[in-house]
Amino acid sequence: MPKFSSYDGTELAYHLRGAGAPLVCLPGGPMRDSVYFGDLGGLSAYRRLVLLDLRGTGESAVPEDVGTYRCDRQVDDVEALRVHLGLERMDVLSHSGGGNLAVLYATRYPERVGRLVLVAPSVLAVGIAVTGEDRQEVARLRKDEPWYPEASAALEAVVSGSGTEDDWEGIAPFFYGRWDGAAREYHANDETQRNQEASVAYVADGAFDPEATRAALARYTAPVLLLAGEVDLNSVPRAVREFAGLFPNADLVVQAGAGHSPFLDDPERFATTVAGWLK
Numbered sequence: 001m002p003k004f005s006s007y008d009g010t011e012l013a014y015h016l017r018g019a020g021a022p023l024v025c026l027p028g029g030p031m032r033d034s035v036y037f038g039d040l041g042g043l044s045a046y047r048r049l050v051l052l053d054l055r056g057t058g059e060s061a062v063p064e065d066v067g068t069y070r071c072d073r074q075v076d077d078v079e080a081l082r083v084h085l086g087l088e089r090m091d092v093l094s095h096s097g098g099g100n101l102a103v104l105y106a107t108r109y110p111e112r113v114g115r116l117v118l119v120a121p122s123v124l125a126v127g128i129a130v131t132g133e134d135r136q137e138v139a140r141l142r143k144d145e146p147w148y149p150e151a152s153a154a155l156e157a158v159v160s161g162s163g164t165e166d167d168w169e170g171i172a173p174f175f176y177g178r179w180d181g182a183a184r185e186y187h188a189n190d191e192t193q194r195n196q197e198a199s200v201a202y203v204a205d206g207a208f209d210p211e212a213t214r215a216a217l218a219r220y221t222a223p224v225l226l227l228a229g230e231v232d233l234n235s236v237p238r239a240v241r242e243f244a245g246l247f248p249n250a251d252l253v254v255q256a257g258a259g260h261s262p263f264l265d266d267p268e269r270f271a272t273t274v275a276g277w278l279k
Contacts, residue, residue: 001059004084007076008068013059014081015051018044022085023278025051026078028096028122031069031198032190033058037095041267046275047091052081054101056198069201071100071125071208078105082112091278093117096235096260097202100125104208107216115278116224120235120260123243124203126217127210132159134236139174141231147173155233174233177258177265186264217246224250225277229258229265251277 003013017039027034034051035058043049053060055077056069067073078101082090091114094102099121106113123130139155142148154170157163176183224247228240237254244252253273258265 003059004080006055006080008063008065010055010063010068010077011061012055012077012081013053015049015053017049017051018047020047022050022087022090023047024078024081024085024090024092025049026092026094026098026101027052027054027057028094028098028120029057029190029194029199030071030097030100030122030202031057031195033193036186036189036193037263040093040271040274041263042271043263043274046271047278050081050085052078054198056195057193066197066201067204069195069198070204070206071202072104072206074101074202075105075108079109079112082109088112089114091115091117093119093274094121095119097122097124099123100208103213103217106220106222107213110216110220110222113222116222117274117278118224118226118243119262119274120229120232121226121240121243122235123239125208125210125213126243126246127208127214128239128242130236130239134238135159135233138231138233138236142174145173145179147179171233174231175260177229177231177262182264186261214246218248221248225253225274226250227253227255227262227270227273229260229262230254230256231258232260234260253277 003011034053056062099118103125151173154167157167172187173179226244228237244250255262263270
């Protein structure tokens with residue numbers, strides 16, 4: 001298991017999949033073990049995936065200062081990985097909450113990023129609001145699914161602010177293109193693969209300055225791909241489209257029928273789309 005020492009001496013691990021030019025991959029969750037990436041739907045057939053275990057997750061060490069779980073304080077972990085890999089510039093892919101980290105890295109070290117891929121990105125770092133109405137509009141696309149009535153009732157409770165723990169669990173099918181065995185297993189693993197303490201600290205006060213980040217992105221000219229899932233209840237396509245508009249040089253792809261993890265819902269389409277764009 002390859003490891004390296006970050007800026008504060010914390011030992012971080014990463015996993016290698018496939019061959020070819022490296023693609024550094026930042027996991028979401030936030031703060032979920034990178035093992036959930038697998039081979040990113042077969043993307044490892046096109047690129048050498050460098051899957052970073054964020055501090056305190058997977059094979060990476062727990063830091064002495066748990067305040068360093070905050071997203072903006074992990075930016076220099078990504079830079080330490082680049083130095084360790086000996087890359088002048090690197091292509092970066094992120095998923096979900098990892099999109100915040102990728103964007104903060106790209107704005108702090110713009111000269112170090114070649115191409116940037118944001119898959120179903122969180123929009124916290126840029127201050128885009130996702131409303132309950134946005135989520136319900138996406139949810140209605142699933143009205144013909146057998147689980148829809150029960151999940152829709154749970155979503156209504158969540159959106160109204162009265163959702164219980166059972167209601168939050170009840171909306172799980174909305175995050176997947178197919179609520180099948182693979183999706184159920186992927187969802188069940190989230191709890192055991194995520195560092196809950198770090199997840200809370202990741203978005204702690206001070207982690208994000210949306211106004212400054214948006215201003216920096218307006219000057220960020222490197223190529224960016226934003227890939228949204230058509231039926232993603234989390235990173236709804238409308239918000240991802242607005243996110244894409246913050247970049248001078250961005251492409252937006254909405255993967256048909258995909259939820260919050262497009263590499264799980266339609267692996268081949270995801271891998272060929274991303275690989276083709278990276279070329």
